Amino acid sequence: MRSLSAPRRHDFEPPLSAPRRMAEPPMTATRPAYAAPAAAATPRHAVEPPVTAPRRMADAQPQPQSQPQPRRPEAPAAAPFAAAPFTAAARPVPAAAVAPAPMARRDPAPSRWAYRLQRIMLTPHLRALLRFGLPSFVVLAAVGLYLSDDARRGAIVQVFTDIRQKFEHRPEFMVTLASVEGCSKDLAEAVRARLGLNLPQSSFDLDLAAIRSRIEELDAVKSAELRVRSGGILQVLVTEREPVAVWRTAEGLTLVDDTGHRVAGLYARSDRPDLPLIAGQGADRATAEALQIFAAAGPLLPRVRGLTRMGERRWDLVLDRDQRILLPAEHPVRALERLLALDHAQDILSRDLVALDLRLDSRPTLRLTPYALTELRRSKGLKTVETDL
Amino acid sequence: MTDLYQTQRAMRNMRRAAMQRGVIAILDVGTSKIACLILRFDGEARLREQDGVGPMAGQSQFRIIGAATTRSRGVRFGEISVMNETESAVRTAVQAAQKMANVRVDHVIACFSGAEPRSYGLAGDTDLADNVVTEQDVARVLAACDVPDLGHGREVLHAQPVNFALDHRTGLGDPRGQIGNRLACDMHLVSVDGSVIQNLLYAIKRCDLELAGIASSAYVSAISSLVEDEQELGAACIDMGGGATGVSIFMKKHMIYTDSVRMGGDHVTSDISKGLQIPLSTAERIKTRHGGLFATGMDDREMIEIGGDSGDWDKDRRQISRTELIGIMRPRVEEILEETRTRLDAAGFDHLPSQQIVLTGGASQIPGLDGLAARILGQRVRLGRPLRVQGLPQAATGPAFASAVGLCLFAAHPQDEWWDFEIPAERYPARSLRRAFRWFKDNW
Structure with a gap:
């Protein structure tokens, strides 16, 4: 009963009366409770009949020992340097050294499992995993669960599609008109038909490159430029192919440009008498050379019927009176110029020739008509045995 | 002996592993308090002037990132007397320090003050195989030291080469690479009660920690509280702890004697x-x-x-x-000091060139102790505080933490011990062949 101490010396009375006095208010104020061991207190109260219920409860409850001694606070033993070392030694001596403690004080030491748990939680990998891995896993799992439904996924996609649609179909971006410029009216009609657009249409939906290649598929179109002008106009600038020659084939007449590309078909040669005529297989691929030959033919032009491509290799210049000038595969223009010089000097083309072979540079060869040939032989006094044929 | 040698080598390896991991705990198991500091190693140390054979165990700079102290339980005279109590006190300290450092430590270097340390001076010498001293020769001369009978159940705690002599030249710190014929060495050996170490090992193992080193607290508190010239010229450090008072004498930066009085604060x-x-x-x-x-x-x-x-x-x-x-x-304080005086006299402290005495430890904070100690131990007495180390909380800078701080220094810059060297390879055939060769050379 060491906690049953009386505050003043002469107030000491037999212990039987002590509980009654301590129930008085001032006593309880100075000493809020006392920590007599229940086992020690019980026999005393057993011999004391008039005990009030509250007192018995106060006695029966073992109070923590630290409570009646507020002036000596017990610092938690494990506080990291809560006090200077020497004062730290002033804390209660080890439990082993204390006389058998009446009350079990809370052990500041962690239990083995608490200790182990703390160590596990301090493991760096685990900490990283808990800090970053777990939240990201939870977020991913939530997102995955949400998106696992087809309808939800569709709805999300729909929202974005709608926004995009709304933006693209604003009036600023709509193309309402297509204007085709830089070509004849017929070609413009053809180009317009070729565009195949159902206007108005958003300019985001227009594939200009595809449209351009589609237009350029037309034979008569050399190149096309497309641009979307402000005001919703799709401007198509077309460059037409210029026909420079008429190419006669077995199928019919074709207009070709200087690269030999087909421009259009032609019903009759008389529709384009201004263009020179070329013929023969592969003539279109050598159109440029043909044009050079025509340009060099100068004074011969009124007599020229056309050029025939021979063996996809060289040209024959066909004149009227069924005369042919066989040009070499290499440097036909030069050979033609030499012929013109010869013609100028000796008036050779007006003679009675069938063909003039210029294929060998150093030896132009004439083929006379049969009549001319016999006349020539006769004049030289040669007798032949063959017939006129 | 070899068993202990292997144990200590294993501890060295553990320490190396801890240094690689970068974190190690320091545990000072004292009678009145248990202190736990957590060190983080910051990479290789700047070059310290070489002392002894060289840093065989590796050195490092460090910083203290966690510190906690708790009331010690179940420790008497610096020895564990109630295993459970001590274990829970160690757990308390380690947990609080880990919490402060926010890192988990697995390796612990511990020190204790009890277990009746006894120190022996050993001497050994050996002929050099070829005239240049190699590491193998150092190992051989250390192995050649004749170990006295330590007594039943006693084990070696420290075995530090203190001095090397090559032929007639003595006082060599590092004999490697020098030319001579005969290498001799002096070794200081501290033996303690084996069961105390076993108890400490067991208590630390039960806390899921691994022991990466073990030291006598008298030694480590001297490391932290003796200044450099005192260590060089000769000084005694008296570590007045709660249950035991450790005495250690330093000379030429080596501990040459240690003892302990089983009385304290x-x-x-x-x-x-x-x-x-x-x-x-x-x-x-x-x-x-x-x-x-x-x-x-x-x-x-x-x-x-x-x-x-x-x-x-x-x-x-x-x-x-x-x-x-x-x-x-x-x-009582007089009795402790008298007892210390007896130990110092027995060690021949009077013959040292400098007789500085440094008092440290928690009980050295009694006001007036320096005056009383001056009467009993001689005039050259001062109160020592541990060295400053980086990151140490202000509350842990007092003399009571001399051994904890010293243990930090010990962990970062351990002195070479016997077990840092390889066991010398037994090369009997080679040696006998060489001997035969020499006989031929000498006789013909």
Whole structure:
């Protein structure tokens, strides 16, 4: 009963009366409770009949020992340097050294499992995993669960599609008109038909490159430029192919440009008498050379019927009176110029020739008509045995 | 012996592993408190001037990132007496330090003060195989030291080469690479009670920690509280702990003697408790607040409330004067110092060129101790505080933490011990062949 101490010396009375006095208010104020061991207190109260219920409860409850001694606070033993070392030694001596403690004080030491748990939680990998891995896993799992439904996924996609649609179909971006410029009216009609657009249409939906290649598929179109002008106009600038020659084939007449590309078909040669005529297989691929030959033919032009491509290799210049000038595969223009010089000097083309072979540079060869040939032989006094044929 | 050699080598490897991991814990298992510091290694150390054979165990800079101390339980005279209690106290300290450092530690370097350390000076010599001293030769000369009978159940705690001599030249710190014929060495060996180490090992193992090194607290507190010239010229460090007082003598930066007195601050407390009939906690508080060693006239008038809760008004309102308290404390402190004096005399401390004495440890904070120690131990006495290390909390800079701080230094820059060297390869065939060759050379 060491906690049953009386505050003043002469107030000491037999212990039987002590509980009654301590129930008085001032006593309880100075000493809020006392920590007599229940086992020690019980026999005393057993011999004391008039005990009030509250007192018995106060006695029966073992109070923590630290409570009646507020002036000596017990610092938690494990506080990291809560006090200077020497004062730290002033804390209660080890439990082993204390006389058998009446009350079990809370052990500041962690239990083995608490200790182990703390160590596990301090493991760096685990900490990283808990800090970053777990939240990201939870977020991913939530997102995955949400998106696992087809309808939800569709709805999300729909929202974005709608926004995009709304933006693209604003009036600023709509193309309402297509204007085709830089070509004849017929070609413009053809180009317009070729565009195949159902206007108005958003300019985001227009594939200009595809449209351009589609237009350029037309034979008569050399190149096309497309641009979307402000005001919703799709401007198509077309460059037409210029026909420079008429190419006669077995199928019919074709207009070709200087690269030999087909421009259009032609019903009759008389529709384009201004263009020179070329013929023969592969003539279109050598159109440029043909044009050079025509340009060099100068004074011969009124007599020229056309050029025939021979063996996809060289040209024959066909004149009227069924005369042919066989040009070499290499440097036909030069050979033609030499012929013109010869013609100028000796008036050779007006003679009675069938063909003039210029294929060998150093030896132009004439083929006379049969009549001319016999006349020539006769004049030289040669007798032949063959017939006129 | 070889068994212990292997154990210590294993601890060195553990320490190396801990340094690679970068974190290691320091545990000072004392009688009155258990301190745990957590070190983080910051990479290789700047070059320290070489001392001894060289840093065989590797060195590092460090910083203290966690520190905690707790009341020690179940430790008497610096030895574990109640395993469970000590284990839970270690757990408390380690947990709080880990919490502060926010990192988990698995390796622990521990020190303790008890276990009756005894120190032996060993000497050995060997012929060099070829005239240049190699590491293998150093290992051989260390192995050649004849170990005295340590007694039953005693184990080697430290075995440090202190001095090397090559032919007639002595006082060599590092003989490697030098030319000579005969290498001799002096080794300082500290033996302690093996069961104490076993208990400590077991307690630390039960805390899921691994022991990466073990040291005598007298040694490590001297490392931290002796300044460099004292270590060089010769000084004694007296580490007055709670249950044991460690004595260590340093010379030329090597410990050459250590001993311990099994008395400390706790005995002063228990004297006060017995003399004044008060609980130990009160006695400790009174000792800390009002303790002293020299009484003056003023102390007669300074009355100290003892207090108590016996219920007896007379007993609970007792007062004593400070003079009475000093009268109780002084004989015990004198006894401790006298006992220390005896140990120093036995070690031949008088013959050292410099006879500086440094008092450190928690019990060295009694006011007036330096004066009393000067009367008993000689004039050159000073109170020592541990070295400053990076990151140490202010509260842990007092003399009570000398051994904890010293253990940090020990962990970062351990001195070479015997087990840092490989066991010398037994090369009998080679040697006998060489001997035969030499015989031929000498005779023909």
